Amino acid sequence: MSETASMKKLNMIEAINDALDVMMARDSNIVVMGEDVGYFGGVFRATAGLQKKYGRTRVFDTPISECGIIGVAVGMGAYGLRPVPEIQFADYIYPGLDQLVSEAARLRYRSAGEFTAPITVRSPFGGGIFGGQTHSQSPEALFTHVSGIKTVIPATPHDAKGLLIAAIEDNDPVIFFEPKRIYNGPFNGYYDKPVEPWSRHKDGAVPEGYYRIPLGKARVVREGEAMTVLAYGTMVHVAEAVLAEKGVDAEIIDLRTLVPLDIETIKASIEKTGKCMIVHEATRTGGFGAELSALVQERCFYHLEAPIERVTGFDTPYPHSLEWAYFPGPVRIGEAVDRLLKA
The missing domain is CATH 3.40.50.920 (Rossmann fold)
Incomplete structure (x- = not known):
């Protein structure tokens, strides 16, 4: 990241969208896929505007099949693409667990390095929206147990953008969990009210353009x-x-x-x-x-x-x-x- 890079104030959703935009402009092999990520722009609007800008072959909606989403992404990665599938909520990731554990995590090793799975699985996780048992789980420990998968969790818009860029560039599968409780701003831990909007918060400053934070x-x-x-x-x-x-x-x-x-x-x-x-x-x-x-x-x-x-x-x-x-x-x-x- 250049020391002279200009800064802009973003919330975490905007920073994630910005990271995807920056990387899709740099690399035509990057594709975004998932439930409602295309025309609608995602349930939390993290992919808003990307289909209009990059077309339906690079940003596309999938059936409601997490196993299929991740399985297709693994195949795309082996073929040479860099897919960024979105799982709408981390609670929904379990049907795709076999594809992540048995295929994505092991592909480099079982092929002696001939194939890799450069996929970044994005998903909002944790509580904060009163989503109950099917929209609020924090399953990060399951993935840290699996050799071959990297697990990333940002806490600020600045880190969300830089870490997501690094994850997309990584040649191995990355689980990128996004804490939805702070999608729009940091919380003080007492009530469901933000301390202040990210746009005024000290951590809301995000450099424009490309930069990466090493995993x-x-x-x-x-x-x-x-x-x-x-x-x-x-x-x-x-x-x-x-x-x-x-x-x-x-x-x-x-x-x-x-x-x-x-x-x-x-x-x-x-x-x-x-x-x-x-x-x-x-x-x-x-x-x-x-x-x-x-x-x-x-x-x-x-x-x-x-x-x-x-x-x-x-x-x-x-x-x-x-x-x-x-x-x-x-x-x-x-x-x-x-x-x-x-x-």
């Missing part, structure tokens, strides 16, 4: 000495708001990519602070926080001054009317912070 590099949101907080997606903003209100000098790390994981940035931070809290929206058991906790324990045991804290969603089916109680918020994060400070 596998975390972002230090703010430096601190009291503890290290590991988060991604919406929870970056929730944790930041809670810690700011409590006046805690915590170092907050936005992981950005779960696989590949920037363990060196995590390790350096915990060696400095001696304490670690992990915050994510997904259920606790088998969540990615468990893997983070194990890695921190293995790499930083002699620097830890307190048990690792995990603040997560509950091990229950996703509650429709109680989703704001389900989210890690100021009460549960605050209690974990107090335990670490007293340790």
Whole structure:
């Protein structure tokens, strides 16, 4: 990214649309596909205007068949295209799981490098719209378990654009989960109201044109000495708001990519602070926080001054009317912070 690149204020939806536009203009092999992504522009409008600009052969609607969408994308990738399929909600991705796990993730290895699957599967995930059990799940841990798939989750419009460009350019399959709770702006973790529109928020500035953020590099949101907080997606903003209100000098790390994981940035931070809290929206058991906790324990045991804290969603089916109680918020994060400070 050029240091002289002009900036514009975008929300995350606009930044994703901008990334797709930039890449489709640069590479005619990039195609966008999925349910309602063409004429309608996607249920969240992330692909709005792209079919009109690039035509129906490069931006096209598919049947309601996630297995078919991803299976076709794998074939396109092997053929030489760079498909960017959209799964309308992450909850709908399960019918396509076999194609992702058994085909996309393994194609490079089973063909001894003769074929690759350069596909980027975009999907909104997590809660925030009262979508209930079929529109609000956070299944990221399932994909981090699969060798051969990269898992990316942005927390800002700036990162959404740069990471999506890097994902599209990658020669291996990438799951690109977009936290829909912050599609239009960051939230403070207390209510379903934004702190302020992305257009005025410090993270809403997005460079024009092409730039990429390398996969596998975390972002230090703010430096601190009291503890290290590991988060991604919406929870970056929730944790930041809670810690700011409590006046805690915590170092907050936005992981950005779960696989590949920037363990060196995590390790350096915990060696400095001696304490670690992990915050994510997904259920606790088998969540990615468990893997983070194990890695921190293995790499930083002699620097830890307190048990690792995990603040997560509950091990229950996703509650429709109680989703704001389900989210890690100021009460549960605050209690974990107090335990670490007293340790």
